Amino acid sequence: xxxxxxxxxxxxxxxxxxxxxxxxxxxxxxxxxxxxxxxxxxxxxxxxxxxxxxxxxxxxxxxxxxxxxxxxxxxxxxxxxxxxxxxxxxxxxxxxxxxxxxxxxxxxxxxxxxxxxxxxxxxxxxxxxxxxxxxxxxxxxxxxxxxxxxxxxxxxxxxxxxxxxxxxxxxxxxxxxxxxxxxxxxxxxxxxxxxxxxxxxxxxxxxxxxxxxxxxxxxxxxxxxxxxxxxxxxxxxxxxxxxxxxxxxxxxxxxxxxxxxxxxxxxxxxxxxxxxxxxxxxxxxxxxxxxxxxxxxxxxxxxxxxxxxxxxxxxxxxxxxxxxxxxxxxxxxxxxxxxxxxxxxxxxxxxxxxxxxxxxxxxxxxxxxxxxxxxxxxxxxxxxxxxxxxxxxxxxxxxxxxxxxxxxxxxxxxxxxxxxxxxxxxxxxxxxxxxxxxxxxxxxxxxxxxxxxxxxxxxxxxxxxxxxxxxxxxxxxxxxxxxxxxxxxxxxxxxxxxxxxxxxxxxxxxxxxxxxxxxxxxxxxxxxxxxxxxxxxxxxxxxxxxxxxxx
Ligand SMILES: Nc1nc2c(c(=O)[nH]1)N[C@H]1C(S)=C(S)[C@@H](COP(=O)(O)O)O[C@H]1N2
Ligand SMILES: [Mo]
Numbered sequence: 001x002x003x004x005x006x007x008x009x010x011x012x013x014x015x016x017x018x019x020x021x022x023x024x025x026x027x028x029x030x031x032x033x034x035x036x037x038x039x040x041x042x043x044x045x046x047x048x049x050x051x052x053x054x055x056x057x058x059x060x061x062x063x064x065x066x067x068x069x070x071x072x073x074x075x076x077x078x079x080x081x082x083x084x085x086x087x088x089x090x091x092x093x094x095x096x097x098x099x100x101x102x103x104x105x106x107x108x109x110x111x112x113x114x115x116x117x118x119x120x121x122x123x124x125x126x127x128x129x130x131x132x133x134x135x136x137x138x139x140x141x142x143x144x145x146x147x148x149x150x151x152x153x154x155x156x157x158x159x160x161x162x163x164x165x166x167x168x169x170x171x172x173x174x175x176x177x178x179x180x181x182x183x184x185x186x187x188x189x190x191x192x193x194x195x196x197x198x199x200x201x202x203x204x205x206x207x208x209x210x211x212x213x214x215x216x217x218x219x220x221x222x223x224x225x226x227x228x229x230x231x232x233x234x235x236x237x238x239x240x241x242x243x244x245x246x247x248x249x250x251x252x253x254x255x256x257x258x259x260x261x262x263x264x265x266x267x268x269x270x271x272x273x274x275x276x277x278x279x280x281x282x283x284x285x286x287x288x289x290x291x292x293x294x295x296x297x298x299x300x301x302x303x304x305x306x307x308x309x310x311x312x313x314x315x316x317x318x319x320x321x322x323x324x325x326x327x328x329x330x331x332x333x334x335x336x337x338x339x340x341x342x343x344x345x346x347x348x349x350x351x352x353x354x355x356x357x358x359x360x361x362x363x364x365x366x367x368x369x370x371x372x373x374x375x376x377x378x379x380x381x382x383x384x385x386x387x388x389x390x391x392x393x394x395x396x397x398x399x400x401x402x403x404x405x406x407x408x409x410x411x412x413x414x415x416x417x418x419x420x421x422x423x424x425x426x427x428x429x430x431x432x433x434x435x436x437x438x439x440x441x442x443x444x445x446x447x448x449x450x451x452x453x454x455x456x457x458x459x460x461x462x463x464x465x466x467x468x469x470x471x472x473x474x475x476x477x478x479x480x481x482x483x484x485x486x487x488x489x490x491x492x493x494x495x496x497x498x499x500x501x502x503x504x505x506x507x508x509x510x511x512x513x514x515x516x517x518x519x520x521x522x523x524x525x526x527x528x529x530x531x532x533x534x535x536x537x538x539x540x541x542x543x544x545x546x547x548x549x550x551x
Contacts, residue, residue: 104366141328148544436489472537
């Protein structure tokens with residue numbers, strides 16, 4: 001259970017809960033043109049030539065028609081999962097309430113922000129400071145900085161959504177039902193336009209019985225939802241994964257980069273919501289009872305049963321939001337473990353095998369890099385920092401043949417590599433920087449882990465969000481991959497206090513919270529279960545983050 005004590009209230013239920021949306025004016029203008037241009041054409045055409053003729057749709061039950069039960073079930077589960085995805089997605093969004101089309105996420109370059117705040121320039125303003133509150137009426141679990149739990153829901157539901165699709169789409173093609181939603185002739189395009197001209201002029205075109213066929217516009221819109229919105233949403237989501245971006249840097253470029261993918265993922269959410277509103281309105285206006293019998297019961301009658309069961313289905317979906325809200329606060333650990341039980345095996349078999357290999361240039365280095373985490377308050381760190389870390393000794397021990405204590409000079413003598421890489425914070429922002437330091441592989445070879453050592457734990461001078469030493473763990477296998485550095489430099493300069501002096505971890509196929517800043521000591525251990533609450537790190541213990549965040 002998440003205790004709602006003063007510390008948690010300050011994070012999740014802050015005094016400042018204002019909600020503001022700002023959109024860049026040029027973006028508003030662009031969208032207005034995109035919406036109004038077709039409307040103006042449709043009004044002009046109707047005014048000059050009258051409403052266009054629409055080919056009648058055959059009512060004869062030739063070819064695939066009707067709604068088999070698998071379509072009715074797929075329809076219900078899509079609705080259930082999509083609503084959960086939207087609601088948990090909103091919680092995730094509010095943890096970094098700004099969207100960009102540029103990978104550096106410099107404040108002021110966003111095209112939309114959901115915060116009334118401007119980033120102050122006269123003091124450190126971390127990404128966590130920037131997180132905003134959202135009401136649990138709209139988001140799952142809502143409140144502020146609940147991204148760990150929100151991600152558990154988002155992933156559990158996306159597996160549900162994908163499985164529904166993996167059953168639905170093959171069945172469409174096996175049963176011939178695909179002909180009802182895939183355009184089969186070019187004449188459908190002008191017919192769809194003609195139908196649009198009718199709607200745009202507030203005139204209902206002749207309505208075919210949906211049991212046998214849809215009008216051309218409806219046909220195309222269903223096609224778009226299944227074969228365009230769904231894959232685009234899923235692939236734009238995957239293009240935000242650090243493991244994907246670091247192994248296949250070209251993939252996110254399909255979406256205009258890592259932040260482009262995030263923006264498109266959000267715009268797809270808006271597209272789903274717009275679709276839902278128009279779809280439900282038209283279902284209601286074109287013979288509600290009959291339409292509900294089609295999709296709920298799979299029959300073509302006009303009795304009220306389908307409508308009643310349909311409302312019951314909607315009530316069930318709303319009930320899942322209430323249950324999910326309750327579960328989020330009462331059983332966050334269980335949710336985290338369910339998510340892990342599904343995700344971890346999949347990620348170990350897929351994303352985790354990729355070795356990072358990024359190619360960014362000096363010109364791509366971000367002019368701004370969001371800081372995150374709580375600056376250490378420990379006296380020894382402050383004194384070490386005052387002495388430029390000349391007296392600092394990194395202790396490396398645990399299950400190793402040769403425990404060592406290394407000064408920064410000793411570490412420098414081990415060699416240096418530099419990589420320009422993209423950082424991904426779980427909250428959503430990214431940034432490109434050049435990191436310099438000794439490869440973790442060199443350190444591992446120096447200390448010679450014993451065969452039982454499978455995990456490396458990094459302990460910080462700093463504290464976690466709710467206090468206690470900040471730590472995180474990595475599998476030994478992962479720190480041996482290329483690009484994993486014990487970094488002492490950022491953009492060619494020694495690490496500053498803010499960015500993790502004297503040492504920080506860089507492990508590019510994972511999210512930012514796995515990269516401990518202000519490293520005090522390193523310990524080789526058997527399993528992450530031996531440290532803290534055993535979930536993999538401070539954020540995993542206290543904020544319900546994933547232990548293996550390749551996404
Ligand atoms: N010690 C410590 N390390 C930490 C954190 C922290 O809170 N404490 N935050 C992590 C998170 S969430 C991120 S995104 C990165 C941020 O690194 P940056 O400040 O260089 O952007 O540091 C990670 N390392
Ligand atoms: Mo982060």
